Amino acid sequence: MLLALIKIAILLGGLMTAAAYFVLLERRMAAWIQDRIGPNRVGIPLTNIRIFGLGQPLADGLKFILKEEFTPSHVDRALFVAAPIVILVAALSLFAVIPVGSFLPSKVAGHPLxxxxxxxxxxxxxxxALIYVFAxxxxxxxxxxxxGWASNNKYSFLGGLRSSAQLVAYEVPMGLGILGAVLAAGSLNLSEIIAAQADRGWFALLQPLGFVVFSVAAFAEAARLPFDLPECExxxxxxxxxxxxxxxLLLFLVAEFLHMITAAFLMxxxxxxxxxxxGLTGSSMALDGWGHPGELWLWGQALVRAGVLLGKVFCIIVFxxxxxxxxxxxxxxxxxxxxWKVMLPLGLINFVVSACLEQLQGTLGYAWLRWVAIALAWIVLFGAWIGVSLLGSVTENRPRRPAQPLESDLRA
Amino acid sequence: MKADDPGILWIEEPQLGLSGRMYLPIYMHGLTTTFRHMKNSLLGKAVTVSYPDEEPHIDNPAIYRGTHRLNRDSQGRVKCVACFLCATACPAHCIDIVAAESPWPDREKYPQSFCIDELRCIFCGMCEEACPVDAIELTSLYNLTGRSREEMIFDKEKLLSVYDQTHEREPMRSPEMGGTV
Structure with missing residues (x-):
């Protein structure tokens, strides 16, 4: 019980800090990409110390908290208040099942924890776990x-509708992308999915098509560009x-960043x-201290694993x-x-192909078959991709019917 | 105009090639551009500067359009001949000249008073273009501040003092540089 509470405290604190500093990172990166310097002046309050603008998140947060919180008179008040709470609670409680490393040893300096x-x-x-994340x-x-609905405003409402249609559309390919990984790992438990990959190789290598479909869908689910239609300014x-x-507004913005962090974690x-x-973390699920029995080795391995996972997540977020x-x-x-026309078929193809390859490897069980399966998966990726692009269902921009004169033109 | 008007030229969108249809090759190309800009900024080649700590670098002060100055001739007299061309050319009507008979034999008129309202000025440089004797010029002084509106109306003395302040760094436009005098 106490352990769970400590974990929750660390996770919540970590996530909120991470979200705040990712906002700063995003602003700095935006500046760098646009040949600017970016926010670098806020440091320790009441002093002249500027630690590369690392005080900026504090200032941003304070600004949001101290600003007037205006509720327009035309809104549905209860829903208007509920919406940001719902979105933030959902975005945070999702992290309950997401592992941020593998295990910590049960003892510290001989004292059992x-x-x-x-x-x-x-x-x-x-x-x-995966079903919970999905839900x-x-x-x-x-x-x-x-x-969008509670705001009682056509732009907000359109934004809400757009995002509902978009998210419903991208849940499907996302689910199909996940299914391949679940099928290969044989579990919906995220820790076991990682263990399966440590054992057999990363699924990005084994099911490249699934990875592509899932990544695209993850971008869309996080409503990040190039899919940020719900808030297209x-x-x-x-x-x-x-x-x-x-x-x-702060709750909404934090929830959006949390969605991005979730998407990165899932990827x-x-x-x-x-x-x-x-060659760095060992590949058995339980800690083995790289073959050394000492407690220090175990802690080292645990921290390296957490570091590797968080480092990967960081790279994905930078991407x-x-x-x-x-x-x-x-x-x-x-x-x-x-x-509907590209990602859904690609997801289906990936699912069928990886199911067949799994079954084949399971039945025949030759070691060399593994490499054949990987090669086949990559061939399928390129084949399917080129096939879909030749069909041109997204890039085809011309009207499906010839332009008709307007009714008003005909009358005139 | 109707949709079937013969005057309308309907243009077909060009077909995308294979790499365009596959999205990623072209997108990767875009990604390298973004990445290059980010790398250059991180190496300190950002275009902007941290202003109060660091002065911006002005490439060519001769073409920068900052605060005005009134140039002096070789005897230290104001060069202006009070022809009113700058005041006429000014789209913001910020130049006010009072002309008087010149005390010097080489010209007929000289400006008894010459005022520029720097708050009205839009720094278009038309005055500089119009001046037949290159008397009014825009310098590269960009941080133009004052505590009152009155202070921002620069009179003849102030404009001449801007010249004294800047003429070493920014020489007057000579005949070699396309000047008239």
């Missing part, structure tokens, strides 16, 4: 729709949070091997941010055809 090794998950051993990420959409002002200000855990790194300033936003119909 718990009965067995401590799993670095708030709720360890949840066998339906909660769908509830986050509910928060967005609530916000040029068309919808601020999207679903146009009417929000102050603390409520790393499901496809990029989690805490596993060849998310680079992508934001690189790729233009999709048009809404292109977004939809990408989901």
């Amino acid at each position: 718990s009965d067995g090794p401590i799993e670095m998950t708030v709720a360890p051993g949840v066998d339906a 909660l990420s769908s509830i986050a959409v509910y928060g967005v729709i609530l916000g 040029q068309e919808l002002v601020g999207g679903y949070h146009t009417e929000y200000s102050g603390m409520k 790393v855990i499901l496809f990029l091997g989690g805490w596993h790194f060849p 998310f941010m680079l992508v934001r300033w690189t790729w233009p936003r999709f048009r809404y119909d292109q977004l939809m055809s990408l989901a």
Whole structure:
């Protein structure tokens, strides 16, 4: 009980700090990419010490808290207040089942901390972890729709509708991408999926097509560019949070960053091997201290694993941010055809192919078959990709019917 | 204009090549551009500077459009001949000249008073272009501040003092540089 509370405290503190500093990182990266310097002046309050602008998140947070929190008179008050709470609670409670490392040793300096090794998950051993993650990420959409609806404003409402359609569309390929990994690992438990990859190789290598489909869907689920249609400024002002200000807006923005962090965690855990790194972390699920029995070795290994996982997550998030300033936003119909006409078939192909390859390897069980399976998976990736692009279902931009004269033109 | 008007030229969108249809090759190209910019900024080649700590670098002060100055001739007299061309050219109407008969034999008129309202000025440089004797010029002084509106109306003495302050760094436009005098 106490252990769980400590874990929750560390996780919440860590996540909130991470979200705040990722906002700073995003602003700095935006500046660098645009040949600027970026926010680098806020340091320790009341002094002249500027630690590369590391005080900026504090100033941002204070600004949001102290700002007037205006509730327009035309909104549905109860839903208006509920929406940011729903979205933040969903985004945070999702992390209950996400491992941030493998295990911690059960003893520190000879004193036992718990009965067995401590799993670095708030709720360890949840066998339906992936389902839980899926369910909660769908509830986050509910928060967005609530916000759009409660604002009683056409732009907010359109933003909410867009995001609901987008998220419904991308849940499907995302699920298909995950299914391949689940099939290969034989479990929905995230720790076991990582262990399976440590054992057999990363799923990004074994199922490249699944990784691509999942990554694209993860970008869309996190509503990051090039899929940030719900809050597309040029068309919808601020999207679903146009009417929000102050603390409520902060909750929305933090939840958005948490979605990105979740997406990065899922990509790393499901496809990029989690805490596993060849030749660095050991590949058995339990800690073995790299063959040394001492407690120090165990702690070292535990920390290296956590470091590897978080390092991978960091790299993915940096990639998310680079992508934001690189790729233009999709048009809404292109977004939809990408989901239904491209990603869904690709996901199905990946699922069928990886199921067949699994079955083949399971039945025949030759060691060399593994390499054949990997080669086949990559051939399938390129084949399917080129096939889909030749069909041109997203890039085909011409009208499907010849232009018809307007009715008013005919009458005139 | 109707949709079937013969005057309308309908243009077909060009077909994308294979790499465009595959998205990623072209997107990767974009990613390298972003990455290059980020790398250059991190190596200290950002375009912007931390202003109060660091002065911006002005490449060519001769073409920068900052605070005005009134140039002096070789005898230290104001060069202006009070022809009113700058005041006429000024789109913001910020130049006010009072002309008087010149005390010197080499010209007919000289400005008894010459005022520029720096708050109205839009720093377009038309005055500089219009001046037939290169008397008014824009310097590279960019940090123009004052505590009151009155202070920001620069009179002849102030404009001449800007010349004294800057003429060593920014020489007057000579005939070699396309000047007239």
